[in-house]
Amino acid sequence: MKWRLTARFLLSILSIVVIVIFVNTAIFIGLMVYQQFNKFNDATADTEEIFVREFQQYIDVNSGQSSVRKEGLQQLHQRNAWIQLLDANGQVIDAYFAPENALSHYAPIDLIQVYKYEEYEAGTTVYVGSKDNISYLIGIKGSGVSRLVVHLSAASILQLIGKYGLLIVIADLLVATLVGWLFGRTLTKPLYAMIERIQHLKNHKHMPIKVPKGLYRPVFENLSEVSSELAAHEQERKRLEMMREEWISNVSHDMKTPLASIRGYAELLNERGLSLNEQTEYAQIIEKQSLHMQDLLDDLNLTMRLRHQQLPLTLTEVNIVQFMREIVIDTLNTPPYEQANIDFDATADVIVHSIDEHFMRRAVVNFLYNAILHNPPDVCVHVLVDANTITIADNGHGISAEDLTHIFERYYRGTNTEQKQGTGLGTAIARDIIEAHGGTVSITSEEQKGTTVTIQLHKVSEK
The missing domain is CATH 3.30.565.10 (Histidine kinase-like ATPase, C-terminal domain)
Known part of the structure; x- marks a missing residue:
C-alpha cells in the first residue's frame, strides 16, 4: 500500500511535467506567431521606417541638385535625427546635422555596414531611403530601436534539437522524478501511518500514537480522539457485560431459591397426614415466594421500559x-x-x-x-x-x-x-x-x- 501510493503520486507528477512541457512549447510557438503577426499588422503604424520612407516629401530635386525643406529640418530636429543626401555614385552631396565622423562617400558595402550595425554614435539607428536618383541616409539617435542580426540555418536548428533535445527531456524527467519522490515520501508517509492507524482501530488496538506536525495533524488528532472514545466505550461495554452476567447469575440464584421452596412445599402438600396448620403454613410460604418472584419479574419489566423511555405516567x-x-x-x-x-x-x-x-x-x-x-x-x-x-x-x-x-x-x-x-x-x-x-x-x-x-x-x- 505504501509503495502503491508513492507510485501513483510519482505518476501524477510525471504526467503534469509532460503536459507542462507540451503546453509551454505550444505557448512559445503561439507567441512567436502572434508577435510576427503583430509586426505584420504594424506595417501601417507610425514607425521609424515609415518616417524615413515618407521623408522624401521634404526633399527637393532640381537639375541634379537636392535640398531639404524647412519642414523636413524641423522633423529631423524633433526626432533628434540627421540626414545625408547621396548621388548615384554614393557621393555625399548635402548633409544636415550629420556627425563629424560621417563618411563623405559610401560604397555599397559601406551602406550595408552602416545599415546593419551602429557605426556612429551609440544608440543611433541608420535608415536608407531614396527619391528619384538621389539616395539618403537618416540616422536617429535614442529612438529605442535596435537591430539584432541572427544567422540561422534550418539544418543547424534541427541538428541542435536532435543532439540536445532528448538529453534535455531526459534531464527534466529525472529532475521531476527526484522531486516527486522526495515530495511523495513527505505526503505518503503520513497517509500510510493513517491507514495503519485505521487498521488498528478495526482490530480493536487502541495504542497511543505520536501526533505529527504539519498538514495531517488535525486528522491524527481526530483519530486519537476516536481511538480514546472507542477504548472507553469498549471498556464500558465489557464492564456492563460483566455486571449483566453477574446480575443474571444473581437473579437466576434468586429465582431458583423461591422456586425450590415452592416446589418443595408443594410436594409436602401432596403428602397425606399433614395437619391443617402445616398445610396453611406451607401455603403461606408458597404464596410469599410467589410474590417475591412476581416482584422480581415486575422489576425486570419496569427497568426495561425505563431503559427504552416507555414508562406511561399518569400525572x-x-x-x-x-x-x-x-x-x-x-x-x-x-x-x-x-x-x-x-x-x-x-x-x-x-x-x-x-x-x-x-x-x-x-x-x-x-x-x-x-x-x-x-x-x-x-x-x-x-x-x-x-x-x-x-x-x-x-x-x-x-x-x-x-x-x-x-x-x-x-x-x-x-x-x-x-x-x-x-x-x-x-x-x-x-x-x-x-x-x-x-x-x-x-x-x-x-x-x-x-x-x-x-x-x-x-x-x-x-x-
Whole structure:
C-alpha cells in the first residue's frame, strides 16, 4: 500500500511535467506567431521606417541638385535625427546635422555596414531611403530601436534539437522524478501511518500514537480522539457485560431459591397426614415466594421500559407534603419497620407537584427503605420537604466512594449491604422514575457518618 501510493503520486507528477512541457512549447510557438503577426499588422503604424520612407516629401530635386525643406529640418530636429543626401555614385552631396565622423562617400558595402550595425554614435539607428536618383541616409539617435542580426540555418536548428533535445527531456524527467519522490515520501508517509492507524482501530488496538506536525495533524488528532472514545466505550461495554452476567447469575440464584421452596412445599402438600396448620403454613410460604418472584419479574419489566423511555405516567396535582407524610406513616405501620426512627419535617403545609403517585411512591420508598435496611437498627432517618426538593438523610454506615460512583447503575449491588433479597435494580429504577418526571436525584455519603439523598423536582406552588 505504501509503495502503491508513492507510485501513483510519482505518476501524477510525471504526467503534469509532460503536459507542462507540451503546453509551454505550444505557448512559445503561439507567441512567436502572434508577435510576427503583430509586426505584420504594424506595417501601417507610425514607425521609424515609415518616417524615413515618407521623408522624401521634404526633399527637393532640381537639375541634379537636392535640398531639404524647412519642414523636413524641423522633423529631423524633433526626432533628434540627421540626414545625408547621396548621388548615384554614393557621393555625399548635402548633409544636415550629420556627425563629424560621417563618411563623405559610401560604397555599397559601406551602406550595408552602416545599415546593419551602429557605426556612429551609440544608440543611433541608420535608415536608407531614396527619391528619384538621389539616395539618403537618416540616422536617429535614442529612438529605442535596435537591430539584432541572427544567422540561422534550418539544418543547424534541427541538428541542435536532435543532439540536445532528448538529453534535455531526459534531464527534466529525472529532475521531476527526484522531486516527486522526495515530495511523495513527505505526503505518503503520513497517509500510510493513517491507514495503519485505521487498521488498528478495526482490530480493536487502541495504542497511543505520536501526533505529527504539519498538514495531517488535525486528522491524527481526530483519530486519537476516536481511538480514546472507542477504548472507553469498549471498556464500558465489557464492564456492563460483566455486571449483566453477574446480575443474571444473581437473579437466576434468586429465582431458583423461591422456586425450590415452592416446589418443595408443594410436594409436602401432596403428602397425606399433614395437619391443617402445616398445610396453611406451607401455603403461606408458597404464596410469599410467589410474590417475591412476581416482584422480581415486575422489576425486570419496569427497568426495561425505563431503559427504552416507555414508562406511561399518569400525572396529577398532589400536595407533596401530605404525600411524603403518608409514606412515612405507612412505613412506620409496616411490621418490619415499626421500631424505625424516622423524623419528618416540611417548610410549608402545602407544596403542589404534578406527579404520578404510584411510580413516585415507588422511587421514594426505595430510598427510604434503603436508609433503614442497610444501617444499624438505631439509625436515625430525617425526611425534609422543602420547596422543590425532598431530602432523605441518615446517620448510618455511609457508602464507600467506590460504591457511590456506581450507585445508580443497573445490576449493581453495593458491598456494604447484608441484604441479598433485592434485585439490584431498585436505585436505578428510582432514579429513572424521577428523571421521567423531569427531576434529578443525587446521593452524597461519607463512611461512618451517613448518607443524604436529594430529589430535585419541578418548580412548585406553595400555600
